[in-house]
Amino acid sequence: MPTWWREHRGTELKLTTWTDDARIAADNLADFATGLFTPTVRLGVTGLSRSGKTVFITALVHNLIHGGRLPLFAPWSEGRLARAYLAHQPDDNVPRFDYERHVATLVEDREWPHSTRQVSELRLTVEYESAGYFSRTLGRGRLNVDIVDYPGEWLLDLPLLGKTYDQWSSQAIGLARESARKSLSGPWLEALAGASAQGPADEVLAANLAESFTAYLEACRDDRHALSALPPGRFLMPGDLAGSPALTFAPLVRPASGQAPKESLWALMERRYEAYKTHVVRPFFREHFARLDRQIVLVDALAALNAGPLAVADLEAALADILACFKPGSGSWLSGILTRRIDRILFAATKADHLHHEGHARLQAVLARLVDRAVERAKFSGAAVDIVAMAAIRATREARLKHEGEDLGAILGTPLPGERVGGETYDGETEIAVFPGDLPADPEELFDAGRRPAEPETDETWRFVRFRPPKLEKTVEGFTLSLPHIRLDKGLQFLLGDRLA
């Protein structure tokens, strides 16, 4: 059980410098001014890599634009939604979210979008009519929803803003020596032992250390281990920074004297760590996360369950760290001019379609346990919180399966090509019925590593299979049907319903 993240428990993180604060306030002011004409909601889609951010955004946009079935989304069911379309995005220096290509990948190739490599943005404009008389006559009947997509790995960087190089080094090394990662961190720890923090600042040595550190992080991320707490994120997904000095650093063992000379390896690494924070993390945070109105936190709990209790504990730690970086709370409209606070947070356990709906309540319980501290914090500060098991795109159907005398709630789907289930490898064409196993009624069981075998190979309590996206047939007129989903409408209602009331 990692304990390092408990250190700053309860303290407010100071993530920004005063110059940042000033810039954020100026941006807020500008937003407020433009918002007077057309109200804008900045929806923060937060989730680690492979949690389904891109798919969620694509499904959301597709369902709104193509009038998908959203019975629980009040503006839709009350018939007040006139239309929705992708508008020109507000920031010209950020790439556009490649919505059309993602839809084509999902619908035509029936593949999931590739992992996101860089930040992209989109603005969805929703035209609606308010149910209230005054807002209908006085309001504009239009709402802009700004959404940012980014590699989930980068989210892991946000907690670094509150840590010095010294703190981060000792945490990273401590974590690598824990039992969960010992088998993976061996080569890097060896290289680390060979390096002296007080030695000369050798560029080659620094590059070697950074390389073996990156290799260790990548090994941790592999599906079989599915570990989550792996900062710094750019090491895994460098974007356009590959090979730059800002990425050529690694943790070091602190010199015994506590002080390192100016030209030492330690000093070099420390400088680069700070440069990484200044030039990479801080702008990322300032531009995309400091000014959110609504937030959805996507968590792929099933992948962690697949990999075992250590992965679950790691996921919990990573989420706690990241969620501490956001500012929940209810703000008045006046204070809202300069400081933004997130007044609604939705925690969504994604890929709920990998489970029969009888298991959804338990999945929600697992998620609630995973993020309970963040939920407490958000509620305490006055934000509204909801937890839901969701599938932005539903890839399976449900069936009852009679197997060996048991009546099982199973799901039908086509596994991805190369997916191994029960000793058989599938080609991506065969449809199978899967019963993924019962989740425990008490989620505490998952977090108690002692009660379950740690090795993923021997653990056959659950097996969540990855399925291909559903096959959508076209109507006679050639229209593609909307993407099926599970509780996406409920999530939308919570996140945006009041702004479209």
Place this chain on the structure above:
Amino acid sequence: MTTRRKPTAIRLDTADIVLEAAPAEPEKARRPGKQHGKTKTSDRVEIGGDAIDAALAEAQTRVEAREVRRRGFRWGRLFLAALAGLISLSFGLAVERLIRELFARNDILGQIGLGLLALAAIGLLAMALREAIALLRLRRIDRLKAAAEKALEDDDSRAARRVLGNLAELYSDRPDTARGRAALDAHRGEIIDGGDLIRLAERDLLSPLDKRARTQALEAAKRVAVVTAVSPRAVVDIAFVLYANLKLIRQVSLIYGGRPGLFGFFKLLGHVVGHLAVTGGVSAGDSILQQLVGHGLAARLSARLGEGVVNGLMTARVGVSAIHVCRPLPFIETGGPAIRDFLGELTRLTGGATEKGDEAE
């Protein structure tokens, strides 16, 4: 650790699989083209039968418990029962004597009398049957309401699905609900939580009916107000108020799918009066409002108009109670109609009437 079912994965061509609650159209379109294996669509009413039956049984015991509490040995009832027995005996005797006398006078007359008796018996039987069916239907609505309340409370999606199925069945011969029923059918095939399903049913199926019921109540209230205001004698408006209220209760029941016969109607009447008595205390504020409006404002214009408004509001209140009693689902998203909603219309009406009256004078 409790024993948990192991994960299983099976190819479709080997397994015995029952597809679950497939929605009508979209799911069929979504189904992959090539499908092998023994897949068959099950009767969706079968699914989750146990849970709903339990809910229904519980609701039933609740109802019975209420009745048992009311029961005890009642001398009055004994007297009435005995009296009814005596009367029917004497009636039977009279009929028997009549037939006998008819035969004594002429065989053909006797035959005709016998035939008429048979016809009367058939008619009576049919009436009784219809009454019984109507009573059963009313009871079904009551049970549906109880089951819906329970499903809503427990957020039980199986029970909610069953409630939706029963609702669709209840309205299956009502063409004006076709759209709502189609919407419900589509919802049942999707993964939606129990409470949300009930909410959707209320929104899609019942909100048009609510509107109609509310209009009925408003119309009746208006009519009563006007008739009271212009009626020449008190007897006339008392008779009319009575008639309008009874008719309103019947109409509301018809709108929500109940088809009360005579006894069913009495039962319904009892429910409505009970509801009025229960909510009487709650709507004390409304009563004060009535007093103010009836005897203050409108009365200042004309005593008759004031009475008209009061009678109209009373009718509206009967209508509201009837709506609460007859509706097969509880009100979830809104609290249901209230007297306040009717007040504006009624006073506007009488205001218009005074203006017209002034012009006439």
